Amino acid sequence: MHNFFKLPSCDKLRVQRLPGSLWGYSSGHADRYLSKLPWKETLSFGYNENCPNPIGIDFFKSTLGKDFEQTGLVYLKYCEAMKGLSLSIMELLAISLGVDRGYYRSFFEDGCSIMRCNFYPPCQEPGLTLGTGPHRDPTALTILHQDQVGGLEVFSDSVWQTVRPRQNALVINIGDTFMALSNGTYKSCLHRAVVTKYEERRSLAFFLCPKEDKVVRPPPDLVCNQGRRMYPDFTWSDLLRFTQKYYRADDATLQNFTKWIISPKSASL
Numbered sequence: 001m002h003n004f005f006k007l008p009s010c011d012k013l014r015v016q017r018l019p020g021s022l023w024g025y026s027s028g029h030a031d032r033y034l035s036k037l038p039w040k041e042t043l044s045f046g047y048n049e050n051c052p053n054p055i056g057i058d059f060f061k062s063t064l065g066k067d068f069e070q071t072g073l074v075y076l077k078y079c080e081a082m083k084g085l086s087l088s089i090m091e092l093l094a095i096s097l098g099v100d101r102g103y104y105r106s107f108f109e110d111g112c113s114i115m116r117c118n119f120y121p122p123c124q125e126p127g128l129t130l131g132t133g134p135h136r137d138p139t140a141l142t143i144l145h146q147d148q149v150g151g152l153e154v155f156s157d158s159v160w161q162t163v164r165p166r167q168n169a170l171v172i173n174i175g176d177t178f179m180a181l182s183n184g185t186y187k188s189c190l191h192r193a194v195v196t197k198y199e200e201r202r203s204l205a206f207f208l209c210p211k212e213d214k215v216v217r218p219p220p221d222l223v224c225n226q227g228r229r230m231y232p233d234f235t236w237s238d239l240l241r242f243t244q245k246y247y248r249a250d251d252a253t254l255q256n257f258t259k260w261i262i263s264p265k266s267a268s269l
């Protein structure tokens with residue numbers, strides 16, 4: 001990942017994220033937003049082990065060239081490991097909720113997950129910007145590997161708290177999609193990334209997602225115990241489209257998505 005972000009811009013832009021797509025390179029999301037641009041560069045690609053080419057866009061070799069073929073193989077192995085870990089965590093979450101341990105595992109097994117490499121350059125005025133603004137991941141589960149620089153913060157007990165980097169440790173976040181799948185029992189985590197004046201920072205985020213057409217619906221016996229549904233049925237495709245076309249994911253994505261998805265106009269968009 002280090003080598004990619006050190007390439008000249010003209011080379012990185014050969015894999016630039018195209019409008020409407022999640023995959024590829026982006027610098028500050030300058031192609032998507034007009035204000036509050038995040039102080040980061042990102043490289044995102046899909047991962048689905050059920051596909052002939054499990055890494056969405058084969059730009060590690062076909063576009064970036066042979067020098068990055070090995071990088072692509074490393075990411076393939078990384079994504080395989082993260083998917084396996086995610087599914088094991090899904091079993092533990094099912095057990096903790098008193099539902100069948102395979103319920104969530106089977107829900108996600110055939111999904112296409114998102115792999116994102118974040119690069120945060122040093123900033124002369126770190127107090128005037130953010131690497132990634134306050135948000136809850138719209139996905140189901142995030143496995144984050146951060147380097148030793150530090151910068152990830154979670155909003156807990158009404159204050160922003162640093163998630164101190166630990167060698168050989170991964171950070172696991174619950175996202176909006178799992179909050180809905182657990183009927184609100186688990187809460188998606190509000191977090192952000194700050195930047196520093198002198199050090200660049202890198203992180204790898206693996207976002208577990210269900211297959212796009214899967215209906216996100218909590219297990220019936222969970223709803224029965226709680227007496228009512230907290231969120232309407234929706235598909236991951238609906239929520240992803242909402243965040244990519246209509247709404248910049250923040251700390252209230254799911255609430256605003258719920259209003260949008262039940263409004264008559266969303267059906268025609």
Ligand SMILES: C=C1C[C@]23C[C@H]1CC[C@H]2[C@]1(C)CCC[C@@](C)(C(=O)O)[C@H]1[C@@H]3C(=O)O
Binds near residue numbers: 133135243249
């Ligand atoms: C489904 C997604 C949208 C984002 C990437 C994945 C999961 C996290 C989302 C994001 C990082 C939340 C903060 C805002 C965002 C625009 C970003 O800063 O990158 C979000 C991602 C995105 O829309 O590209």
Ligand SMILES: O=C(O)CCC(=O)C(=O)O
Binds near residue numbers: 116118137146191193
């Ligand atoms: O880089 C980090 O520490 C957090 C990144 C993040 O929250 C994201 O990419 O969703």
Ligand SMILES: [Fe+2]
Binds near residue numbers: 135136142191
């Ligand atoms: Fe996040």
